[in-house]
Amino acid sequence: MKKELDEEKQNRKFARAGKRKKIAKAVGLSIATLLTAFISVIFLTPIVLTITNSFMSASEMASNYGAIFATTANGGRKFVSELVNLKFLPDMVSFSQYGTVLLRSPEYLLKFWNSMILVVPIMIFQLLVAAIASYGFYRYKGKVRGFIFFAYIILMLMPYQVTLVPNYLVSDWLKILDTYWAIWLPGIFSPFSVYLITKYMNRIPISCIEAAQIDGAGELQIFFRICLPLCKGIIMSTAILVFIDYWNMVEQPLILLTDTEKYPLSVYLSKINSGEVSLAFAVATIYMIPTLLVFLYGEEYLVEGITYQGGVKA
Amino acid sequence: MSDINEGKSQVRPVKKIKTKKSKHTLRAQWGSSLFLIPSVAGVCLFFFMPYLVVIYYSFVDNPISKNFAGFSNYVSVFNNLAFKTAIKNTGVFSAIAVPLAVLFALLLALLLDNKIPFRTQFRTFLLSPMMVPVASIVLIWQVLFDYNGAINSVLGHFGADKIDWLKSDKAIIVIVVLFLWKNIGYNMILFLAALSSVPQDIIEVARLESAGSFKIFFMIKLRYMVSTLVFVTIMSLINSFKIFREIYLLTTDYPYESVYMLQHFMNNKFKSLDYQTLSAAAVMMSLVMVVIIVVLFKAEEHFSKDLDS
Numbered sequence: 231m232k233k234e235l236d237e238e239k240q241n242r243k244f245a246r247a248g249k250r251k252k253i254a255k256a257v258g259l260s261i262a263t264l265l266t267a268f269i270s271v272i273f274l275t276p277i278v279l280t281i282t283n284s285f286m287s288a289s290e291m292a293s294n295y296g297a298i299f300a301t302t303a304n305g306g307r308k309f310v311s312e313l314v315n316l317k318f319l320p321d322m323v324s325f326s327q328y329g330t331v332l333l334r335s336p337e338y339l340l341k342f343w344n345s346m347i348l349v350v351p352i353m354i355f356q357l358l359v360a361a362i363a364s365y366g367f368y369r370y371k372g373k374v375r376g377f378i379f380f381a382y383i384i385l386m387l388m389p390y391q392v393t394l395v396p397n398y399l400v401s402d403w404l405k406i407l408d409t410y411w412a413i414w415l416p417g418i419f420s421p422f423s424v425y426l427i428t429k430y431m432n433r434i435p436i437s438c439i440e441a442a443q444i445d446g447a448g449e450l451q452i453f454f455r456i457c458l459p460l461c462k463g464i465i466m467s468t469a470i471l472v473f474i475d476y477w478n479m480v481e482q483p484l485i486l487l488t489d490t491e492k493y494p495l496s497v498y499l500s501k502i503n504s505g506e507v508s509l510a511f512a513v514a515t516i517y518m519i520p521t522l523l524v525f526l527y528g529e530e531y532l533v534e535g536i537t538y539q540g541g542v543k544a
Numbered sequence: 545m546s547d548i549n550e551g552k553s554q555v556r557p558v559k560k561i562k563t564k565k566s567k568h569t570l571r572a573q574w575g576s577s578l579f580l581i582p583s584v585a586g587v588c589l590f591f592f593m594p595y596l597v598v599i600y601y602s603f604v605d606n607p608i609s610k611n612f613a614g615f616s617n618y619v620s621v622f623n624n625l626a627f628k629t630a631i632k633n634t635g636v637f638s639a640i641a642v643p644l645a646v647l648f649a650l651l652l653a654l655l656l657d658n659k660i661p662f663r664t665q666f667r668t669f670l671l672s673p674m675m676v677p678v679a680s681i682v683l684i685w686q687v688l689f690d691y692n693g694a695i696n697s698v699l700g701h702f703g704a705d706k707i708d709w710l711k712s713d714k715a716i717i718v719i720v721v722l723f724l725w726k727n728i729g730y731n732m733i734l735f736l737a738a739l740s741s742v743p744q745d746i747i748e749v750a751r752l753e754s755a756g757s758f759k760i761f762f763m764i765k766l767r768y769m770v771s772t773l774v775f776v777t778i779m780s781l782i783n784s785f786k787i788f789r790e791i792y793l794l795t796t797d798y799p800y801e802s803v804y805m806l807q808h809f810m811n812n813k814f815k816s817l818d819y820q821t822l823s824a825a826a827v828m829m830s831l832v833m834v835v836i837i838v839v840l841f842k843a844e845e846h847f848s849k850d851l852d853s
Contacts, residue, residue, distance in 0.1 A: 263660040269652065270669035273725065276684045277676055283684075295687060316687060316694035359583050366579030378584065384837055385591055388830060389785040391810045395826040396594030398814065419586030449575045478677045480789045481807065485814055496679040500793045514680040525675040529668060532675075536730055537737040539779075540772055 279318065280518070284511035286317075287324040291508040327512035338495070338513050345494035345517075348410060348483075349476040352417035357469055360423030361461065365453045367424070368431040369439075379428070382421035390481040401486060412486040417476060423468045429538055430464040431457060467535025470528050477521055595830075601823035617824035627825065630809040633802060637716060638784040641723045645780045646773070648724060649731030654761070656732070657739045667736075671729035678726070682793045686710075689718045715800045722790050727783055731776045738772035739765060771847040778840040782833075 286294070294317055331338050367379060385393070393416070401412035434457065442452050458465075483497050490498075495517050502510050525532065605613040621627050652670060656663055673681075688694045689709035696706045709718050742765050750760050766773075788807030791799050799808065806829070813822040 259658060259660055262655050262658050263662075266652070266655045266660060266666045267662075269655075270666050273673055273729075274669050276681045276725070277672060279684050279687075280681055316697070359586065362579050363583030366576055366581075366583075369576030370573055370580060372573050372577065378580070381592075382587070384834060385587065387782050387837055388833055389782065389807075390788075391785070391807050392826045392830045392833065393591060394810070395598050395822055396591055399597055400590055400594040415586070416590045419583065419590050421583075421587060424583055449579075453579070474675060474677075478679070478789070480679070480792060484792075484811065496677055496793075499679040500682065500796060510683050514683055518676055518680045521675045521677060522672075525672065529671070532671070533667075533733055536733045540734045540737055540775055 277518070279316070280511055281515050282319055283317070284327055284515040285323045285325065286320040286508075286511070287322065287326050288508040290320055290322070290324075291511075295507075327509055328516075331509055331512045331516065335509065338498075338509070338516070340491075341493060341495040341498040342516060344492060345477065345496065346520075348413055348479070348494050349473060351414055352420075352476050353469055353472050355414075355418040356420055356423050356472055357465060359418060360427050360468070361458065361465060362453075363424045364427035364431050364461075365457050367428040368434070368457070369449070379425075382424055386421045386425055394481060394485050397482075398485060407486060408488050408492070410492070413479075413482050417482075422475075423472060426468045426471075426535065426538055427461060427464055430461055434460055463531065463534065464538065466528060467531040467538070470524055470532050471535050473524060474521055598823045598826055601819050602827045604820060607819045613820070617820045618828065621821055621824045621828070624821070626804070626809055626812070629801065629804055630806045633716075633804055634785060634787075634806050637719065637723075637787060637803075637805070638781055640716070641720045641784050641787075642777060642780045644720065645724055645727050645731055645784075646777050649728045649776065650735050650773075652728065652732045653735035653739055656736060667733075670732060673725050674727075674729045678722075678790050679793055682790070685718065685722060685794060710795060711800050713800075713802045715795075715803045718794070719787060719791055719803055722794075723784065723787060726790075727780060731780060734772055734776050735769065738769040742768045771844050774840065774843045774847060778836060778843075781836065 283291075367375065397412070397416045398407075400416075401407045404411075406412045406415070438456060439452055442456055447455065478496060479494065480496055483493050487493060490501075495513070499510065499513060499517065502513070601607055602617050603613060603615075605611045605616075656667060656670075660666070686693070690696075691706060691708045691711070693709070695709065700706065707714055709715065746764055747760055750764060755763070785806065788805050791803050791805060791808075795803070806825075810822060810825065813819075813825070
């Protein structure tokens with residue numbers, strides 16, 4: 231009798247402990263969720279603010295941010311309020327900034343197209359050269375392979391401070407300084423895509439290739455019919471990473487281009503003079519749109535691409 | 545080759561088979577190496593050959609008269625006050641930003657590794673700064689950190705004095721915040737991938753043996769993540785050397801002294817056409833980078849071996 235009672239007590243104790251554990255777990259999870267949500271909000275704030283502020287009219291912009299940006303016609307600072315008045319939402323949604331940017335000041339659209347003209351050829355041809363070279367690295371097992379690949383990795387990781395010096399010299403010899411070729415050509419042969427695609431290709435089992443060879447396929451056929459289709463995903467991922475990287479470029483145009491008319495929007499944005507600052511948010515938003523679209527469309531590819539970068543070994 | 549083969553006649557049959565085989569593979573090798581040509585040729589023309597010239601320039605007094613100058617360019621770079629400032633600032637920045645970027649990313653990855661609701665959405669939000677071009681958000685950074693900016697306005701409510709964030713020693717804080725905002729998402733994705741590759745059965749066993757979450761993290765997960773940790777640290781270090789872009793966009797050509805970085809130094813040398821100094825600086829930097837990259841390789845090798853055994 232007593233034994234049974236004891237057992238029951240014990241069971242109840244366990245049940246209570248289990249319940250407590252469950253509650254502790256739920257509390258922990260909700261704290262984790264809240265914390266993540268809080269950090270996410272902080273991360274998103276700058277992007278959201280830029281977008282919402284782009285819908286402010288020029289006068290609202292002046293009254294909110296006058297303390298920072300506003301200048302009078304004769305160049306002096308015009309202090310509207312002593313401190314800025316950061317607003318999440320404009321008092322009145324106005325598309326006037328966009329109207330001005332898109333219709334009345336063609337120079338911004340021109341710079342936007344400069345960015346496009348700079349980035350898209352680099353993306354396409356870098357991937358083309360890289361896909362071919364990756365197949366070479368995958369199939370070629372000669373002595374120099376390891377050496378070349380190591381050289382590629384070192385080159386890939388070099389900061390611009392180093393690579394821009396040789397780029398500048400070679401552009402000078404080829405007389406392509408101050409033309410887009412000076413940015414296109416080094417971009418096309420940049421080893422980043424080669425590294426990423428090779429890393430992926432190396433996972434294709436060699437038996438696949440051997441089977442194709444037995445069936446009489448040549449190298450070209452193996453490349454086009456087997457390797458390229460298998461690498462579709464990683465090529466998309468690499469394309470996205472290359473696009474973000476070059477869309478964001480600042481150093482190359484600063485050094486390789488002297489004609490400011492040819493500058494991409496990224497550099498031009500920082501040079502917007504204070505009179506036009508009310509337009510700046512709208513221009514900044516327009517500049518974000520392509521990358522945000524790419525992100526919404528290809529986030530999974532992007533994540534996969536980053537994951538494949540983990541670890542340098544191929 | 546022929547005199548090596550002499551006196552080894554007894555191994556010849558074996559060798560014959562080998563050469564026959566290698567002849568076959570040789571043709572395949574030749575075919576596949578053709579695929580490498582476009583890329584290798586481009587890399588040689590645009591990076592490798594001009595780099596050799598850079599090395600050459602670093603040893604001459606100037607690119608026109610081309611008199612051999614020994615290490616004098618290197619010495620003059622080292623004695624250059626601007627270069628010293630740039631090295632110091634870049635070092636200080638990396639020393640602050642890299643550990644923070646790694647630590648925050650690891651913590652975020654651990655948060656997201658829980659079964660919290662809206663996981664994928666949170667991941668999207670945390671990754672989105674990586675997608676946004678820096679040029680687009682510097683405006684907001686200026687609104688926040690200007691002398692009359694929003695941060696000072698908030699601090700003012702608590703009775704703090706106004707700080708001129710971008711034009712004082714505090715500028716480095718602004719840049720660190722921007723760097724973290726931009727880079728944490730990327731690091732976090734790498735950590736998440738590493739976390740998901742930790743074998744679940746080991747964690748299950750540990751849990752059955754009533755190990756707590758902390759113990760599981762430090763004794764099991766961290767051990768599996770060491771190579772990723774090394775990789776993320778070194779990638780963050782390399783990214784921190786590229787911080788010029790953010791600073792340039794925030795402050796244009798004339799930043800406050802505490803955020804004068806190596807790229808600023810290089811840009812000034814480009815402008816003054818001082819090729820020999822530029823070359824010497826580039827060669828030194830590339831040597832430092834090679835050392836860092838070799839360390840990365842060795843560390844990865846070491847830690848992946850550690851796991852296998």
